[in-house]
Amino acid sequence: MATLGGDAFEFAALEGAVNYRRALAREFAPHLRGRVLEVGAGVGQFTALLEQLPGIESLVAVEPVPEFCQVLRRSRPGPVVVEGTIEQVQPGTGWDALVSVNVLEHIADDQRELHAYARALALRHGVLCLFVPASPRLYAPIDRALGHHRRYGRSELRGKLERAGFDVLRLDRFNSVGYVLWWLNFRVLRQQHFAPRAVRWFDRWIFPWVHWLESRLVRPPFGQSLIAAARAS
Numbered sequence: 001m002a003t004l005g006g007d008a009f010e011f012a013a014l015e016g017a018v019n020y021r022r023a024l025a026r027e028f029a030p031h032l033r034g035r036v037l038e039v040g041a042g043v044g045q046f047t048a049l050l051e052q053l054p055g056i057e058s059l060v061a062v063e064p065v066p067e068f069c070q071v072l073r074r075s076r077p078g079p080v081v082v083e084g085t086i087e088q089v090q091p092g093t094g095w096d097a098l099v100s101v102n103v104l105e106h107i108a109d110d111q112r113e114l115h116a117y118a119r120a121l122a123l124r125h126g127v128l129c130l131f132v133p134a135s136p137r138l139y140a141p142i143d144r145a146l147g148h149h150r151r152y153g154r155s156e157l158r159g160k161l162e163r164a165g166f167d168v169l170r171l172d173r174f175n176s177v178g179y180v181l182w183w184l185n186f187r188v189l190r191q192q193h194f195a196p197r198a199v200r201w202f203d204r205w206i207f208p209w210v211h212w213l214e215s216r217l218v219r220p221p222f223g224q225s226l227i228a229a230a231r232a233s
Helices: 004-013 018-031 066-075 110-122 141-145 154-163 176-188 196-216
Strands: 034-039 056-063 080-083 097-101 127-133 166-174 225-232
Touching: 018 097, 018 127, 018 196, 018 225, 056 066, 066 080, 097 110, 110 127, 110 154, 110 225, 127 154, 127 166, 141 176, 154 166, 154 225, 176 196
Parallel strands: 034 056, 034 097, 056 080, 097 127
Antiparallel strands: 127 225, 166 225
């Protein structure tokens, strides 16, 4: 994971992306049943939405930063919180789904991490719900500041999932307008920070229409992120 300072800043800046997180939860919801493990839960922004999904019977949140674990335990008393990484999760436990949102890009050996996800899901042939930043050409100084080792190409991510032992159920680009804005703000203008007011404005007035078009009509040929669902074989 990124440093505490970088992660804390990222969480604070993206607090206003309410519709964005809700849309992501809806995309993953068909796969979220039974026993669910969330890896890299942070301060619980996405955890709060997972708690509301009726198909989830039990939820365990894993987070390596002790300060974030404290926030999680105070704000989200429902899920079990495990301080550490997926390696600290009790071996042999069967999971129906594993959620990893904006985590894999922080991990140097992402292939090893995906293998760990596959082992956790293998007993029940569970589904990995994965969300990562897209397009290596978008990699900008702010990515480095946030502790991102990479942004992912679609074929690259599919290959890594398959090598880890997953059957890819879906792998789509997400948020085409966000791609353009990221390129402009962080590649061209080389801005170093998110603007919380701009995040809230985009989330309220632009993103809902963008996502409606992308999810109901046609998946975009480019996007700020990649969204994947993959079953452990």
